[in-house]
Each structure stands twice: as structure tokens, then as C-alpha cells.
Amino acid sequence: MRLDRITADLPTDVPLVTVVMDATRESETGNQAVLTRWKDLRRGLEGQGADEATLEALGERIRTISNAAGQHGRVLVGARGEVLLDCALATPPATDEALYEQGVNAFALARVADEHVRYLLASVDRSGMDVTFHESATASTADDGGTSYEGGHDELTKTNTGGRSHKRYESRAEDSWERNAEAVAHELDRIVTERRPEVVLLTGDVRARALVADAVGQTAKGLLAAIEGGSRSEGVKPETFRANVVAALDEFRLRRREGVLDRFRQIHGQDGAAVSGRDGVLDVLRRGQVAELVITEAVAGPPSSLAGKKLWAGDDPLQIGNHADVVEMGATAPHEVRADLALGRAALAQGAGITVVDEASVKLADGVGALLRWNDAATPNDHVFTQSADPHREGRSRVGRTQEVTEPRS
Template sequence: MHEHDPGDPMTNTDPAARLTSTFTTDDLRSFVDGDGPFATVMLPAPSGQFGGDHRFEVMWKHARRRLEQLDADWSSDRLDELEAVVAELHHSDAPAFVIIQRADGVVFVEHLNGELKGGDAVTEVADHPRLLEIIDDRQRTLPHIVVDTDRAGATVTGFDAGRPTGSEQVEGDTEHIHRVRGGGWSHRRYQQRAENTWERNAGDVADVVAEMARQLDPVLIAVTGEVRAKQFLHEALDHEFGDVLVDIEAGDLDGVSSEVVDQLADRRARFQVAILERFRDQGGITDPGEVEAALREGRVETLLVSGPTSTMDDGEVRARLDAIGAAITAALTTSAAVVVVPQTAEMSGGLAALARW
């Protein structure tokens, strides 16, 4: 177990390793092993709009026509195969989708947890797949646990990749659950029994949370519910998980969800800041050509790419996107970590790297 400063979840922890360990790239690495070119279609999902089914179908038809225009060699058979995959998607399943087809017809589909930057559909054919938005989205959906607790128990739910991994209901003793006001010695005895019951129940909850946390390695354990129940939970868990244990004050489900999203965004931003500080301290590689050479030589430990600020589908950024796509593919094939960070002055080409040697 690492010793952490409770105010900083990254103390004594490699921030790049911590961030990249929260999501997998094995499926992406396997996919990029195939030969290009790659056709990429990114479709927003208009589930909140009237006629979402029709709008989604129209967007795909436009994307198919665009693919036919971009690459006349992209056969009708392959496009039919791609269309069959898209037909299985439903616009209410995710805020957006990234669908990529290799030259051999193999199709990769990613259900994004957030909306596309800029909100517009994107279609392209390139030597490398468009993975930037997928990795950026995965790095936003960090593993976490939400605990809704009261004096009698709790509901403990784990999340990873933006989806629940499991939920456990903890039901404790309720025989002496209520404290009473006033009275003499007998009342004080009853109050003490109630207090002891709450503490035992909190211990049961803490055991479930700890077991789930050891499996999930969350960056956040968000606790909502009754004040005293939360206090007992802190007493039981702070020694091991105090760096990620946070009280959520919102009362309703929407408020809790919003606070959890904000907490996760804050943690991701702090990881990114720590990575950029390490990059500057170690004198990382900033020239895109040198980054490309280091990737070819297998010298890159962590590839830094600037995140999408829009759908980035105009001619001015085409060369940059191609370079980012090639760099991400090379990083995956050499087992380098890939981290999406905000654009900085050092990353004029959208790329930087920390070298292994």
C-alpha cells in the first residue's frame, strides 16, 4: 500500500502509470496489428431529440456516401458489412459511437461515455485508425465506487469504464437503530446500544467497500447518506483509503451524479498536471520528428497527445491528425503508455514523449 497525502491522490505514485492503469488498451493494440488503411466513422447519438432513430440513420447514410467519395477502392461489400454493424447500434445506447473498419473488413466499435467534441459526425479514411477520441474518453471514465449509506447499512456500487461493475446491498442490525431524547440512565444505555449498532453496521459496510476497492483500485470512493453513518465509515476506512474517500453532500440522485462527475474530472486533471510536471522536470521529447524516431526505436515510455478540442475534421489539422494517429499506433505496438493531456506550449505539434532511456 502506498502512503499518500490525503489531500493529494498522486503523492508517491507515478501519475502516468496510475492514469493509464485505469483503462485497457489491449483491444486497441490487437486491432491496430491489422493492415490499413482504416475507415473511421464517428457518429453522435441524437437520443434526446425527436426522431432520434431517423436522425441516426440519416447520419450513417451521409457517412457511407462520404466513405465512397474518400476511397473509391473501399468496396461495396465492405461498406455493406460496416452498415450491418451500424444497424445493430441504437442511438440511446451511448452519447456517441466510434466505428472503425480495417482494410480486411474487421470492425471495431466503441460506445463513448461522453459526447463528441463539436457534436458533429466525422468520416475519414487514413493509414491509421482514429483512436484519439477513444483513449480520451476512456481516460475520463475512471474506476470509482459510490456508497449510499445510512445507519442500517448501505448500497455499494462499483463503476469502471463508465459502467457498473457490481452492486452490493449491506443490511445491518436495526434492533437498536433509533436514539431517544431525554430520560435518565436507562435512556443513556439505550442510546449507547444504538450507537454501538450504528458502528457495527458501518463496520459491515466498510468491509464490503474495502473488498470492492481492493479489486477495483478506484481513484474515488464517493460517500453519500446520513452524516453519522458517513463519519463511522471514515473512521473504518480512512487509514487505507483516506486519499480517495470523499463525502458527497448532494441529496438527490442527479446531484450525486453531478458531484461524482466533477470529482472524477478533478482527479483526471490532477493526474494530467502531474504528468506534465514530470515531463518538464525530465526534459521530455517535444519535437514531433524526434517523438516519431523514439517510437520507431521503442524508446518511448509514455506518449503524450493533446486532446481533441473539436471534431478536428478540417484540412488545417489533417496532417496533425495523421501524425497523432501514427504515433498512437506506434505507441500501442511498442507497449508505451498513451496519455491525453491539454494542449501546452511545448506540444506545438500535438505530441510529446517521456523516454525509457
């Protein structure tokens, strides 16, 4: 998943506070539980050197109840006394985590990106359309207020007058429906071009939906997903309709994730531009080859299964590996960084996406893999060792070089 829409406004010249926490407020004591968790996280951030103004801004935002219901998590990023990002997660993290670091916690933002969907919700009837634009992972109100559009043809009802006039009225009504649908479709095409959603949820009158779906252009048609329960008029059951929207978005996210996995399985199975395993991924990240980093839920965390490992890093995010590696790459002040943070930042630095997947959906050595922009003779090839009886040799490069990932110092 591309993270550029999420990270575009985040500064790169100052340390950032990144908070990932359980924001569930289901019980009577739920609100106090959230505030207690934040108090503990804040204490840790103070110890890391985070500034008071940013902590105050984050605390004020956390005290504001998000619009996500039931069990859910929350990811917040702050700096310079401001909250820069506030997004909801459908599932609470296994553990809360707060970091004050020079650079983003890319794996935390990858979870946001996985749940982030830009979508249009279009409710149509035989006279027009109500449409709103949404960003589904935003913790606060996430629509643009919406607009209404009327087709302009008002002969909408078939009147049972009998005789020839009956057929005339019937024909006029159907003609109005079709003309209104064409006008609505034209407006929907315009909005799709302007707002560039990933999916368009179409609801409302069944006949109007069919007419609009037939009339929209190819771009919008490829984004349409019909859902039941919506209407421009009164009588909508909000809870039922909301459940239908959530189900449609979940289905879209699954298809989006599966598209990445299908490419990885196919290319990796053909020994093409894809690698699996920690050592191979480190090599291709350093060379700027990665188009998409693929990580398991365990690696994404929190807690990340790589959080207890350390890599050496230089000033450039691509300068990662063991101490000798980063010195050879020109690092003037090598320092140790958590392995999960280093991998994520290297991916973002080369414009790569990050996709979080279920462990059971694909076999990834060490829980990490990568789809590449290009490959050559020096690109790691973990298939070289698939016939080996030594499982530790899998995931190395063609030259057999193993990266040094150390346990944190006590």
C-alpha cells in the first residue's frame, strides 16, 4: 500500500512522536482506561525527550472520542506542538507503543494505509444523487459534507390513466429516468476525475442504480460497488446501512491486499523480481530496488517481532546493515536502530509501498519479502538454496553474504 498520502505532510527535519494505542471505550470505565494508557505512554515519551507542547496536543486529541465504535485502535503522529495525523484502526494493537524518533514508524503507518480507503458514497434515485467523499481511516469526522445533484427531468411517475395516454405518461416517465441517470452519471464521472477515489459505493433506488451504472464512463464503472440499504429519502436504518458500507470497504481492502500477494506469489514463484527473507530484503532495500515491501502481522506489530533486533544505520535511510556495511556506504556517524524502524524508513525513502499480510496467506522467510522494480545478476535469489538441507541458508544473496542483526545491548 502506498503511504505517500499519509506521510506527505509529515516533516522530515524534526523528531516525530508516533503513538499506537487501544482506544476502545466500550465499558463504563472505558474512557478512564484510555486516559490511563495515555498517561503511561506519555511518561515513556517524556523519558525519550519528547517536547511538552506536542505531548499536550496529543493528550488533548486523545481525550476527544473518535467516531470509531466498538473495539478499535488509534494511530497519532505529532511534532512541534501539533497533531499531524490521527487515524483509527479497526483492531486494537496487541500492545500500546509510543516512540519519539527522527523519522516515522513506517510499519505503524502501514497499518493505517491498509485500512485507509478513499471512497465516494453515492445515493441515487430517479431524480438525482447525493454524494459524499470519505477517508475511512480518519479518526475524526471523515466526509466533506456532501453535495446533491438533480437531473432536471421531473416527469418521474407512471400515471395509470388508461388508454393511449397511459402509455404516453409511462414512456415520458421512463425517458425522464434515463435522462436523469445520464446527467447523474456525467456528474459522477466529473467527481471521480476530480477526487480520484479508490472505490465508489452506489446505493439507493434499484432501477436508478442500474441506469446510472450503465451510463457512467469506464473509469467510474471500474470503481463501482453496489450496496443495499441506502436512500435519498427518510427510512434508512443507519446501523444496517453502516454495516453494509463497512462490509463493502472490507471486501475492497481484501481485494487490494490480495492483488499484491498474487503478484508476489507469481513473480517469486518464477524466480523473478521478488525476494523473501531478512538478508535478501536488506540487500534490495540498500540498492533502492523495492517497489513494495511485504510484511506479516507479527513484523508489523506492535510489538514488532523485529523490535528486539538492531541494525546499524547512517544518515541516509538506505545506509543499513552491519557496522562494516554502513561505513562502506559512506556513513560518517553509524548508530544502532531498531530493525523494524530501519526497514520501514528505507522502504519509504525509495518510494516503496508497504503491505501487511496474514502469516497464513503467503510464505515469507523471517516475515518479510519485497516486490522489486528491477533485478539483475547481483539481486538476492533465495531460490538458489531451496534444495539445501540447511534452512539457515535460505534468504541469503547469491554471494552468500549474511547480514548481522544484533540483539539490543543491555
